[in-house]
Amino acid sequence: MTVSYKWLKEYLNFSETHEQIAEILTNIGLEVESIKLHETVKGGLAGVVLGEVITCEKHPDSDHLHITAVNVGGEQPLQIVCGAPNVAAGQKVAVATIGATLYFSSGDEVKIKRSKIRGVESFGMICAEDELGLGNDHSGIMVINTNAPTGTPINKIFEIENDYIFEIGLTPNRIDAASHYGVARDLAAYMKSHGKNISLKLPDVNNFAIDNTNNTYEIIVENTEACPRYAGLTVSNIEIAPSPEWLQKRLKSIGINPKNNAVDITNFIVHELGQPLHAFDADRIDGKKVIVKTCNEGTSFTTLDGIERKLSDKDLMICSATQPMCIAGVFGGLDSGISDETKNIFLECAYFNPVWIRKTARRHGLHTDASFLYERGTDPDIIPYAIRRAALLFKEIAKGEISAEITDIFDKTFEPCRIELSYKNIDRLIGEKIAHDKIKTILESLEIKIINEDGDRLSVEIPPYRVDVTRECDVIEEILRIYSYNNVELPAELRSTLSHSPKPDNEETINIVADFLSNNGFTEIMSNSLTSVSYYEGLENFDTKNLVKILNPLSNELNVMRQTLLFNGLEAISHNVNRKNNDLKLYEFGNIYSYNPAKADDTLKNYSEDYRLSIFITGANTQLSWNVKFEKSTFFTLKKTVERLLLRLGININELQTNANTNPFSGEGLSYVLKNGKTIATVGIADKDIREKCDVKQDVFFAEIYWTQLMKHLKNHSILYKELPKFPEVRRDFALIINKNITYKQLYDIACATEKKFLKNVSLFDVYEGENLPDGKKQYALSFVLQDEDKTLTDTQIDRIMQNLLKAFETQAGASLR
Numbered sequence: 001m002t003v004s005y006k007w008l009k010e011y012l013n014f015s016e017t018h019e020q021i022a023e024i025l026t027n028i029g030l031e032v033e034s035i036k037l038h039e040t041v042k043g044g045l046a047g048v049v050l051g052e053v054i055t056c057e058k059h060p061d062s063d064h065l066h067i068t069a070v071n072v073g074g075e076q077p078l079q080i081v082c083g084a085p086n087v088a089a090g091q092k093v094a095v096a097t098i099g100a101t102l103y104f105s106s107g108d109e110v111k112i113k114r115s116k117i118r119g120v121e122s123f124g125m126i127c128a129e130d131e132l133g134l135g136n137d138h139s140g141i142m143v144i145n146t147n148a149p150t151g152t153p154i155n156k157i158f159e160i161e162n163d164y165i166f167e168i169g170l171t172p173n174r175i176d177a178a179s180h181y182g183v184a185r186d187l188a189a190y191m192k193s194h195g196k197n198i199s200l201k202l203p204d205v206n207n208f209a210i211d212n213t214n215n216t217y218e219i220i221v222e223n224t225e226a227c228p229r230y231a232g233l234t235v236s237n238i239e240i241a242p243s244p245e246w247l248q249k250r251l252k253s254i255g256i257n258p259k260n261n262a263v264d265i266t267n268f269i270v271h272e273l274g275q276p277l278h279a280f281d282a283d284r285i286d287g288k289k290v291i292v293k294t295c296n297e298g299t300s301f302t303t304l305d306g307i308e309r310k311l312s313d314k315d316l317m318i319c320s321a322t323q324p325m326c327i328a329g330v331f332g333g334l335d336s337g338i339s340d341e342t343k344n345i346f347l348e349c350a351y352f353n354p355v356w357i358r359k360t361a362r363r364h365g366l367h368t369d370a371s372f373l374y375e376r377g378t379d380p381d382i383i384p385y386a387i388r389r390a391a392l393l394f395k396e397i398a399k400g401e402i403s404a405e406i407t408d409i410f411d412k413t414f415e416p417c418r419i420e421l422s423y424k425n426i427d428r429l430i431g432e433k434i435a436h437d438k439i440k441t442i443l444e445s446l447e448i449k450i451i452n453e454d455g456d457r458l459s460v461e462i463p464p465y466r467v468d469v470t471r472e473c474d475v476i477e478e479i480l481r482i483y484s485y486n487n488v489e490l491p492a493e494l495r496s497t498l499s500h501s502p503k504p505d506n507e508e509t510i511n512i513v514a515d516f517l518s519n520n521g522f523t524e525i526m527s528n529s530l531t532s533v534s535y536y537e538g539l540e541n542f543d544t545k546n547l548v549k550i551l552n553p554l555s556n557e558l559n560v561m562r563q564t565l566l567f568n569g570l571e572a573i574s575h576n577v578n579r580k581n582n583d584l585k586l587y588e589f590g591n592i593y594s595y596n597p598a599k600a601d602d603t604l605k606n607y608s609e610d611y612r613l614s615i616f617i618t619g620a621n622t623q624l625s626w627n628v629k630f631e632k633s634t635f636f637t638l639k640k641t642v643e644r645l646l647l648r649l650g651i652n653i654n655e656l657q658t659n660a661n662t663n664p665f666s667g668e669g670l671s672y673v674l675k676n677g678k679t680i681a682t683v684g685i686a687d688k689d690i691r692e693k694c695d696v697k698q699d700v701f702f703a704e705i706y707w708t709q710l711m712k713h714l715k716n717h718s719i720l721y722k723e724l725p726k727f728p729e730v731r732r733d734f735a736l737i738i739n740k741n742i743t744y745k746q747l748y749d750i751a752c753a754t755e756k757k758f759l760k761n762v763s764l765f766d767v768y769e770g771e772n773l774p775d776g777k778k779q780y781a782l783s784f785v786l787q788d789e790d791k792t793l794t795d796t797q798i799d800r801i802m803q804n805l806l807k808a809f810e811t812q813a814g815a816s817l818r
Contacts, residue, residue, distance in 0.1 A: 005166065734782050
């Protein structure tokens with residue numbers, strides 16, 4: 001949110017510099033993230049002074065140049081060569097002195113230097129309007145009609161003001177400070193509570209008066225739940241024209257481009273008071289009726305941006321006698337807004353139910369300044385002042401007539417929230433004992449009314465504009481905020497507790513895995529937990545009833561919680577592939593969420609979340625290079641990565657069961673299962689129909705690590721250390737002919753069960769299927785590593801072990817030695 005330093009001074013008579021104000025605002029919770037100098041004229045016309053042309057003679061070597069002597073208030077006049085056709089003696093002009101920098105209206109930038117033009121020295125520049133950045137006229141120099149003495153800075157003559165703009169990081173709960181008056185109100189509270197005699201004031205509206213009642217409109221509020229208060233009046237015979245300079249300056253200072261006086265007035269009120277207004281072209285309101293109601297489901301309505309939208313029966317609308325005119329508190333209609341031909345306006349000032357506005361804005365994907373304020377809760381009590389203030393501005397600036405009484409309809413009075421608090425709790429939560437008189441002064445400065453004081457307890461009333469203050473702790477926070485966090489003394493002693501760090505440490509393990517993957521060429525991604533239900537619709541082996549749905553989604557693309565990290569990865573892959581980055585290795589840590597409707601006895605137990613690690617590989621595994629053979633990524637590329645990762649965590653892959661892939665979001669592959677039957681990882685290839693949902697055409701290999709289950713296993717997992725063997729290993733190989741349905745894992749298990757003492761490792765180094773083999777057969781070449789840690793193995797021992805292994809393969813797997 002942007003706030004103008006000079007604009008604030010219209011409500012508070014403070015003398016603090018902009019740096020001091022920024023510090024105060026930050027201390028009271030309105031953090032100033034940056035301060036920018038705003039110049040109504042770039043450069044502020046520094047170095048440009050008023051001069052008087054004493055003499056003007058033609059240049060001897062030019063038909064269009066003149067040599068002038070200009071008095072700029074110094075001891076001697078300046079000699080300046082000027083090419084303007086209208087320069088003459090006796091004129092008062094704007095002179096840019098040596099060293100000044102001019103910013104032309106065209107965007108050019110010129111620094112004035114001592115120069116020689118056609119052999120004549122020139123010590124400055126007499127400026128035209130566009131050379132000063134004051135307009136676009138370049139027909140001649142600017143002649144100034146003023147009685148100011150020569151040498152007067154031009155920025156004083158033209159009243160050029162510099163301002164400082166605060167960029168405030170407004171937190172969502174502080175909507176009361178989303179305006180210049182709201183910020184000034186907080187500043188006043190701080191200054192008053194710290195002993196400064198300061199007054200907070202708003203422009204006077206006591207001179208508000210009705211000019212006539214010739215253009216009265218009937219207001220009907222049918223839905224009082226969605227619109228508890230609605231006020232309106234008409235202003236007739238306005239003249240649409242550019243706004244006066246003071247109003248344009250105010251809007252430009254906070255980054256708003258002025259449009260015309262009618263639009264600028266409503267924008268000004270929003271940023272002054274935080275109260276949105278809407279001005280309708282009164283002549284377009286059928287039946288001279290303004291009706292606040294909902295319309296039938298599916299009603300067509302064209303908004304100001306030219307888009308036709310289908311209304312919900314939960315959208316609050318501002319309607320005429322025959323048709324909707326505006327989505328209340330969100331966006332205006334195309335056919336009821338102000339145009340350059342508008343003569344009469346109906347001015348709306350209302351308080352809308354924040355929940356209704358928020359749902360409508362999300363439903364239509366519309367986010368406007370008005371909806372931002374209404375969604376968070378505006379001040380219902382400022383409506384009478386705001387509409388009078390706006391009407392007077394229309395009367396002053398647009399020369400209109402107030403042609404109807406204010407119609408102010410409210411279903412109920414907005415009672416202030418009453419809260420009980422105790423001095424004891426104030427001292428306890430703040431950590432410092434504050435004098436009771438000081439506390440009461442702070443409360444009064446915050447416009448929190450003290451209703452009753454009974455011993456240690458206070459009963460207070462919160463003004464309606466403080467929608468975020470509803471509990472005792474909220475009031476105490478307000479006291480501390482104004483008292484200043486910096487005034488709370490640090491205790492002389494430090495108290496701490498020792499906490500047990502779980503083993504293995506989850507965050508440390510995440511860092512280990514992240515480092516491992518990053519060091520192996522993978523890139524970490526982070527994505528939103530919200531996703532689209534369309535990804536899950538039409539999938540086999542998945543029921544959308546298990547999705548956690550968002551009641552008030554930000555958009556249709558973010559309406560459910562993710563149940564897998566796969567779609568996030570595919571979105572990232574699609575984004576990169578569309579930008580010619582086809583070869584990717586990605587990983588992501590994150591929660592997935594699910595809903596089990598069967599557990600109807602306990603609402604909370606219906607929902608669950610689980611932490612997962614996803615790994616993606618697509619495209620080439622090696623880059624094109626003269627010394628490296630090109631290699632595409634395959635299922636085994638990812639399988640190798642997953643197994644090395646598990647090995648890095650101390651898990652022996654050979655002790656895990658490998659079953660068919662059980663992940664419903666990826667196709668063929670493997671599941672790694674613990675002895676207790678729990679899956680800790682799956683590796684597979686993303687199905688084509690799933691990839692198409694994210695517009696990914698190339699193969700994507702996807703692994704998912706069930707992190708929660710993995711950490712439970714590591715908790716009971718011990719890593720043992722022992723001395724390296726002193727005696728050598730022995731390697732022997734078998735080439736076995738086996739049935740095609742026999743797996744390597746079966747052979748591995750047979751070998752380990754047959755030789756438990758000396759067999760250290762088994763590996764598969766060749767697979768052959770083809771000619772010279774019987775039907776239904778394949779060949780596996782296995783390598784066996786044998787070792788006795790106490791002595792060197794003899795040939796007799798080795799032969800006996802290998803014969804035992806061969807016999808076990810023959811009897812248990814039907815293998816034969818080739």
